[in-house]
Amino acid sequence: MxxxxxxxxxxxxxxxxxxxxxRVRWALEEAGQAYEVRLVSFGAVKEPAHRALHPFGQIPTxxxxxxxxFESGAIVLHIAERHAGLLPEDAHARARAIxxxxxxxxxxxxxxxxxxxxxxxxxDKPWSEQRVPLVKDRIRTRxxxxxxRLGDADxxxxxxxxxxxxxxxxxxxxxxxxxxxxxxxxxAYVARGEAxxxxxxxxxxxxxxxxxxxx
Amino acid sequence: MxxxxxxxxxxxxxxxxxxxxxRVRWALEEAGQAYEVRLVSFGAVKEPAHRALHPFGQIPTxxxxxxxxFESGAIVLHIAERHAGLLPEDAHARARAIxxxxxxxxxxxxxxxxxxxxxxxxxDKPWSEQRVPLVKDRIRTRxxxxxxRLGDADxxxxxxxxxxxxxxxxxxxxxxxxxxxxxxxxxAYVARGEAxxxxxxxxxxxxxxxxxxxx
Numbered sequence: 001m002x003x004x005x006x007x008x009x010x011x012x013x014x015x016x017x018x019x020x021x022x023r024v025r026w027a028l029e030e031a032g033q034a035y036e037v038r039l040v041s042f043g044a045v046k047e048p049a050h051r052a053l054h055p056f057g058q059i060p061t062x063x064x065x066x067x068x069x070f071e072s073g074a075i076v077l078h079i080a081e082r083h084a085g086l087l088p089e090d091a092h093a094r095a096r097a098i099x100x101x102x103x104x105x106x107x108x109x110x111x112x113x114x115x116x117x118x119x120x121x122x123x124d125k126p127w128s129e130q131r132v133p134l135v136k137d138r139i140r141t142r143x144x145x146x147x148x149r150l151g152d153a154d155x156x157x158x159x160x161x162x163x164x165x166x167x168x169x170x171x172x173x174x175x176x177x178x179x180x181x182x183x184x185x186x187x188a189y190v191a192r193g194e195a196x197x198x199x200x201x202x203x204x205x206x207x208x209x210x211x212x213x214x215x
Numbered sequence: 216m217x218x219x220x221x222x223x224x225x226x227x228x229x230x231x232x233x234x235x236x237x238r239v240r241w242a243l244e245e246a247g248q249a250y251e252v253r254l255v256s257f258g259a260v261k262e263p264a265h266r267a268l269h270p271f272g273q274i275p276t277x278x279x280x281x282x283x284x285f286e287s288g289a290i291v292l293h294i295a296e297r298h299a300g301l302l303p304e305d306a307h308a309r310a311r312a313i314x315x316x317x318x319x320x321x322x323x324x325x326x327x328x329x330x331x332x333x334x335x336x337x338x339d340k341p342w343s344e345q346r347v348p349l350v351k352d353r354i355r356t357r358x359x360x361x362x363x364r365l366g367d368a369d370x371x372x373x374x375x376x377x378x379x380x381x382x383x384x385x386x387x388x389x390x391x392x393x394x395x396x397x398x399x400x401x402x403a404y405v406a407r408g409e410a411x412x413x414x415x416x417x418x419x420x421x422x423x424x425x426x427x428x429x430x
Contacts, residue, residue, distance in 0.1 A: 051360075051363075051364075055318075055360050055361065055363065055364035056318070056322050056357065056360045056361075057360065058322070066307070067307045067310060068311075069310055069311065069314050070314055070318070071314050071317035071318050071321060071322065072317075072321075073317040073321055074310070074313050074314035074316070074317040074318075075314075077313060077317075078310050078313075092281070092282045095282060095284055095289070095293050096283075096284065098289050098292060098293075099284050099285055099286050099289040099290075101289070102286035102287075102288040102289040102292075102320070103270075103271070103285070103286050103289075105317070105320065105321045106286060106287075106288055106320045106321065106324070107271050107273070107286065109321070109325075110324075110325050110328045113325045114329055114332070117329070117353075121349070121353075122346070122349065125342070125345075125346070126342070127340070127341070127342030127345070127346060130340075130342070131337070131340070131342060134336070134337065138332075138336075142271065145266075145270050145271045145272065146270065146271075148266075148270065149266075149270035
């Protein structure tokens with residue numbers, strides 16, 4: 001059965017692949033799983049029909065027969081559990097890969113989300129100029145720790161996994177800030193993720209969806 | 216094999232059960248799994264020996280034979296996959312319970328973490344008084360959406376699951392703020408979590424650890 005995901009029409013990142021549907025598209029491409037996309041507007045996600053799928057009025061969602069999921073992390077894990085290539089077969093290595101998925105979204109992403117909030121919701125506030133450097137320093141703390149752990153390895157724990165997919169997906173949000181370039185091994189790590197054929201297919205698909213809905 | 220977790224000695228919340236070891240203790244108690252605790256200081260978690268277990272220098276960690284994990288969400292999922300009582304057997308219900316785990320930490324917790332940051336890291340900044348109400352409003356948006364979805368149900372999706380455990384664990388952080396009381400069904404939901412025998416055992420254990428290390 002071909003699953004259907006939702007993504008924004010006219011994505012707010014203008015096709016840069018930073019919306020969370022990108023993480024799910026990438027996982028589906030790594031898994032070799034065909035999928036369909038239903039594009040939704042910013043208004044539509046806040047309507048009852050979409051909230052029945054996603055209580056918080058966001059994208060992506062995932063529908064497969066009578067199964068309906070939301071949360072990109074949960075969807076990526078669901079895909080990874082059902083296809084080869086995203087989680088190791090060894091039970092311990094599998095648990096560690098899932099640990100990195102959680103580390104990406106619950107330890108590395110929160111200060112990055114603070115920077116997004118600072119820019120888009122508080123960019124016009126009188127404290128913005130003084131506060132943003134503090135938020136950036138909190139991000140640097142996490143990046144430094146991640147950089148130390150990664151060292152000169154290609155991926156966080158052996159072969160590429162759903163943990164790397166989520167971590168690269170989170171770090172991509174920092175590209176425009178320049179923060180990533182302060183940690184050359186992390187910049188190279190993200191570039192390795194972007195160089196994967198599955199990433200490129202997912203990126204091209206979300207860009208096409210943006211371009212087609214923008215004109 | 217009895218797993219060993221780490222928790223803070225002299226916990227910064229002074230035994231209120233808000234540190235993330237509480238989520239793991241609670242899951243272990245729900246699962247009926249005995250465990251050992253190694254208490255660590257704020258200084259020790261930043262040392263190389265602990266960072267080998269937890270790259271970001273935090274608690275909790277989880278060691279079971281030669282398996283070492285970090286991230287409370289990943290540890291709770293690991294426990295839930297290996298014991299009855301935290302994840303439904305039906306595959307679809309299981310996937311939905313995991314979705315709520317991710318929703319707790321990646322959608323509901325980020326604005327709550329912003330409030331923690333605003334209080335503890337920026338409480339003395341000149342913008343604090345003006346900014347905190349904005350952060351609280353962003354939390355209210357999430358709480359309102361969660362309250363709408365929960366309605367008058369006891370738990371988020373059928374029987375109590377690891378999804379509820381994580382969500383209650385996240386919402387507990389708001390108790391002192393009074394925000395939870397604005398949503399009576401959420402306050403009752405958290406109270407139902409706290410009333411569980413497993414929660415009480417976990418809470419008593421972390422309180423005892425605080426009291427013994429504080430005196």
